[in-house]
Amino acid sequence: MRKLFRTAVLILALPVQSYAGWVIVEHTRYTGSSEVLESTLYIQDNMLKSVDDEQILIFDLDNWLLTYVSQQKKGYWTGKPADYLRFVMEFTLDMLEEEIKHADRYERPALQALYDDLKMNLKHDMDAVELIGELPVEIIMTEQSEMIVGYRSNRYLVYFDRVLVEEVWLTPDIDLGSEYDFREFRAFIDEMSWNGMFANYRSSDEYIHLMKSGMPMRTVEDDQSATESVTEVVMIENRQIPASEFYPPKGYSLMELDELAGELHW
Secondary structure, three states: OHHHHHHHHHOOOOOOOOOOEEEEEEEEEEOOOOOOEEEEEEEEOOEEEEEOOOOEEEEEOOOOEEEEEEOOOOEEEEEOHHHHHHHHHHHHHHHHHHHHHHOOOOOHHHHHHHHHHHHHHHHOOOOOOOOOOOOOEEEEEEEEEEEEOOEEEEEEEEEEOOEEEEEEEEEOOOOOOOOOOHHHHHHHHHHHOHHHHOOOHHHOHHHHHHHOOOEEEEEEEEOOOOOEEEEEEEEEEEEOOOHHHHOOOOOOEEOOHHHHHHHOOO
8 A cells, every 4th residue: 555655645735826736746766676666646626646557546535436547457446435445355355265275384373363353344344443543653853955846845754653654855835735635635545545444643633734734745764674665756737637637538447346456556
C-alpha cells in the first residue's frame, strides 16, 4: 500500500490562491536502486486521480467512491472503499490457505496466526480496526529550507512512537485546500487500505495539521527495514482539468474485482 500512502502525502494545502485544478508529477527512488518511478496526480473539485505505470486510482470524495483502472486488462471497477478492502482481505485469505498447505513446520505457525487474525477481522466486520491509538506523534520544524521546483520548502521531522519515520520538505506557498480536504482523504485511504487496520501516524491530528499548512515537495520515508524511499515533486501546474480526466478511459469495460485481482497492488 506504499503507493497509496505516498499519494496521501502528496495531496495537501494552503496559502497561494487556486483558480483551477492541480497537476503534480513526482519521482520516487528507493535505496539501492537506480530506477526512478514516476507518478502523476490530478486534483480538482474533491476528485483525485493517481496514475503510474502499474495502475490508475480515481477517488471521488463527494460520493465516497473508488475507481480502480487496469490499463493492461482495459477494464475498471467502481465501488466503496470498504468493499475494496473486504475483497483484498478475502483474496489474501485464499492465498494464505494455499501457502499454509505448502509451508514447512517453521513457516506454518506465523502464516496460521496471520490467517486467524484476518479471519477474525472479517467475522466481526472490522474493515478498519484502529487508526492511531495511543502511540504519540511528534513533528518538529527544523531551520533547514530548500528551493524545490521554484518553491521554498521547510524541512520537518516526523516521529511516531519516538522513532523518526519521515522527513517532509513542505512549502506554505501552494493552496490545494480549495480543491479537496486532506482529513477526508485520509479517512478514505484508511477505509480502503489494510494499513488502516493498524496504527498509522498519517491519520493523527498532528500530521493532518501539518499537511493542511502547506504542500510537501519532498518526503523521505524509512520503513525500518533499511529501505528508504525519496519522493520529490518535479512539476506542478495549476490549471483547469477536464471532467473527463476523472472517468475511466473510453473503451474500457466494467469488471468485477476478481477479474482484476492479478493487477491489484496493495
